[in-house]
Amino acid sequence: MSSHDTRQAPVTLVIGPGSIGRLVALHLQDHNVNALTRDTQIEVRLLGRRTLPTRQSLTDPDGKHRSIEIATLNDPSTAARHATLVHVTTKAYATDAAFSAIAPYLPGDTPIVLWQNGMRVQRPLTRSWSGPVLCASTTEGAYVHNDTQVIHAGRGHTVIGHLDGQHQVLAEQIATTLTHAGLPATAVEDMEVRLWHKLVVNAAINPLVAQYRIRNGQLRDRPFSTMVEATLNELTQLMTALDIPAPQPDDPDSWRRLVWQVITNTANNRASMLQDVLAGRPTEYDAILGPLREAAIEQDIAIPWLDQLWQQWHFS
Incomplete structure (x- = not known):
């Protein structure tokens, strides 16, 4: 102009x-x-x-x-x-x-x-x-x-x-x-469904990389990969109970494929929650893990691993 x-x-x-x-x-x-x-x-x-x-x-x-x-x-x-x-x-x-x-x-x-x-x-x-x-x-x-x-x-x-x-x-x-x-x-x-998909990705990645101060790609290494799988086991069960369509409805393993693909695509990235920790800012742990815990309570589903992650951040 x-x-x-x-x-x-x-x-x-x-x-x-x-x-x-x-x-x-x-x-x-x-x-x-x-x-x-x-x-x-x-x-x-x-x-x-x-x-x-x-x-x-x-x-x-x-x-x-x-x-x-x-x-x-x-x-x-x-x-x-x-x-x-x-x-x-x-x-x-x-x-x-x-x-x-x-x-x-x-x-x-x-x-x-x-x-x-x-x-x-x-x-x-x-x-x-x-x-x-x-x-x-x-x-x-x-x-x-x-x-x-x-x-x-x-x-x-x-x-x-x-x-x-x-x-x-x-x-x-x-x-x-x-x-x-x-x-x-x-x-x-179907934006609400997409937000649930992103929530699964965030819950599987952010709390772990922030806790151990690692980049996303390092989640592919042990012992972190085992922790990601433990998170995914509970998240998959919860999404099924909530009737949230999987990323690929015909593929029961598509939640895992989604999360691991994001980890690979952003291997060099410092996730947002890690950036907050490194900068000394509050984190979004409750916005990410809180809705999942509340949904699990409503569905009467045990999610001990996700509960443990939430408690670690809540009382830290």
Whole structure:
């Protein structure tokens, strides 16, 4: 947009400058800068509790570095101005506070996309926000190196949709935008099922890599592989009791295939929970393990291994 053009470009706001937040924002911004037509241009803003340097570095899985200039802010009222879409990428435990801070400055019909792990915030915010609320589940692997650098450690795929299958056209538009920006995405109508799938992946990976401070790929080694299998045994039983369709319904072993494939695809990644431990931040242990424990209680299913993992983190 030229300096004399008074038209306001649509604003995509990303709340939460952690690994996934910066990954999404920098890909969108880099695509925007290199867009060939004015119609594809957007203004991307990154909102955090503190202002990061506007010059950010993105390292892709092949080791290539890109330097990207992006608007970074810490004032919700300024960040929300002219926002037409909001990606909320904060940790699950911080999402309510983060969105409450921005909500008064957003038009009531502004679409939001929730990228949180676990199953704590998606349904409550879907019910409470007046505009469309979509959820995203991603297997992209990323970690923050410092205030100016994020590492895209492993390529994955993102699914986006409404918990009840609504707003499919909007989901397809956002998925297309992400795909064009280099983060392959698909709009789905069974988003709640996809979140259960991601919860299984997170529960099998995050607590263990965070406890032992290892990268995802090291779970393939003993004794960690045995621990992953113990988790999967209980998770498979629980998903069956909850009537959650397996990733491949005709393959009873597809839960294991899903988890081990993600471990392989993100072998060099530091999982989000490990990043929190290393940074001295609170973890999402309850958003990941809590809903599983509660579902097991409702189904009267014993999950001693998952209970032990939850207790280790709860009392640590």
